[in-house]
Amino acid sequence: NAGVTQTPKFQVLKTGQSMTLQCAQDMNHEYMSWYRQDPGMGLRLIHYSVGAGITDQGEVPNGYNVSRSTTEDFPLRLLSAAPSQTSVYFCASSVAAGGDRSEAFFGQGTRLTVV
Amino acid sequence: GNSVTQMEGPVTLSEEAFLTINCTYTATGYPSLFWYVQYPGEGLQLLLKATKADDKGSNKGFEATYRKETTSFHLEKGSVQVSDSAVYFCALSDSRDKIIFGKGTRLHILP
Numbered sequence: 001n002a003g004v005t006q007t008p009k010f011q012v013l014k015t016g017q018s019m020t021l022q023c024a025q026d027m028n029h030e031y032m033s034w035y036r037q038d039p040g041m042g043l044r045l046i047h048y049s050v051g052a053g054i055t056d057q058g059e060v061p062n063g064y065n066v067s068r069s070t071t072e073d074f075p076l077r078l079l080s081a082a083p084s085q086t087s088v089y090f091c092a093s094s095v096a097a098g099g100d101r102s103e104a105f106f107g108q109g110t111r112l113t114v115v
Numbered sequence: 116g117n118s119v120t121q122m123e124g125p126v127t128l129s130e131e132a133f134l135t136i137n138c139t140y141t142a143t144g145y146p147s148l149f150w151y152v153q154y155p156g157e158g159l160q161l162l163l164k165a166t167k168a169d170d171k172g173s174n175k176g177f178e179a180t181y182r183k184e185t186t187s188f189h190l191e192k193g194s195v196q197v198s199d200s201a202v203y204f205c206a207l208s209d210s211r212d213k214i215i216f217g218k219g220t221r222l223h224i225l226p
Contacts, residue, residue, distance in 0.1 A: 004158075033213070042204070042218035043159075090158050099210035100147040100166040106158030 002026050006091050006107035013081040013114045021076040021110050023091030029105070031097045032074040033058070034066065036087040037109075043090070049074055050097055081114045088112070117142045121205045121217035128195055129225050136190040136220050138179075138205035146209040148172075148181055148188040153202040153219070162190075162203070200224045 007022045025032065033048040045058030049068040063085060065077040074093075078085060089110045095101040122137040140146065147166045151159040163172030168183035177192045188205060202221050208214040 040218070043216045045213070048213065092159075094214070097213045098208045100164075100208075102147065102208040102214045103149070103161050103164065104151075104159070104214060106160065108158050109156075 004091055004093055004105050004107040006089075006110050008110060009108065010111050011113070013078070013112065015081060015083060015114060017081050019078050019081065021078075021089055021091075021112075023074045023076065023107060024072050025074075025091075025093040025105070026072065027093060027105065028071060029093035029095055030071070031095070031102070032068065032091065032093045033104075034064070034074070034076045035090045035092065036060065037090060038087050046076065046089075048097070078112075083114045086112060086114045117146065117207060117209065117212060117215050119205050119207055119215055119217040121203075121220055123218070124202075124221040125223055126220060127223045127225065130197055131194045132224075134190070134192040134195045134199075134222070136203055136205075136222070138188045138190065138217060140186050140188065140205075140207050142186075142207060142209055144209040144211065146207040148179070149206040149208070149214070150177070150179055150188070150190050151204040151206060151216070153204065155201070159204060195222075195224050197224045197226050 004025045034046040035043040047066040049055045091107045092104040118141045149164045150162040152162045163174040165172040165181035171180045202219045205217040
């Protein structure tokens with residue numbers, strides 16, 4: 001069972017560079033989301049999607065773009081990397097956004113450093 | 116809006132000690148409640164959940180009871196092991212909104 005797969009696991013970027021963090025799930029989940037995890041801040045929601053073709057902003061969306069062309073994939077794009085985007089990024093999926101079917105399955109994370 | 120508050124860490128215990136990590140919530144409806152665990156270098160994984168008042172979730176020796184009267188979902192384990200060292204997140208979700216996570220509590224178990 002692959003579950004939620006994130007690539008890459010580690011990445012170093014220079015300020016101003018762009019890149020895409022990949023996320024794929026094989027559980028046919030409608031709801032997918034991206035979080036960043038920083039020390040002392042817990043998880044903060046960046047963007048989410050309730051189904052193919054539908055995306056919306058979370059708590060900290062600035063500097064990031066997403067798209068959802070298929071149910072399986074939900075890539076996160078950093079448009080122009082800044083040191084403040086140094087963080088660990090997690091992708092998650094679930095059957096539903098809320099309620100008792102909202103059990104989230106997480107990827108292994110991408111540790112991003114912007115220098 | 117909905118919110119989750121959990122005790123700040125780190126929590127340091129000796130092996131075989133009793134563990135409690137407090138979690139309280141604010142919600143207007145009848146949310147489902149979750150505990151997630153994050154082991155070093157990994158993503159979060161569901162530890163246990165409860166979907167209605169007085170339900171008890173349990174897994175791997177951990178338990179938590181959904182207490183609507185005190186709006187709490189405290190995590191407990193009777194005898195912790197070194198392998199339980201991790202970060203624990205309390206979370207809630209209702210049918211009208213997305214899942215919300217607490218800030219996490221780091222647990223260190225000393226041999």
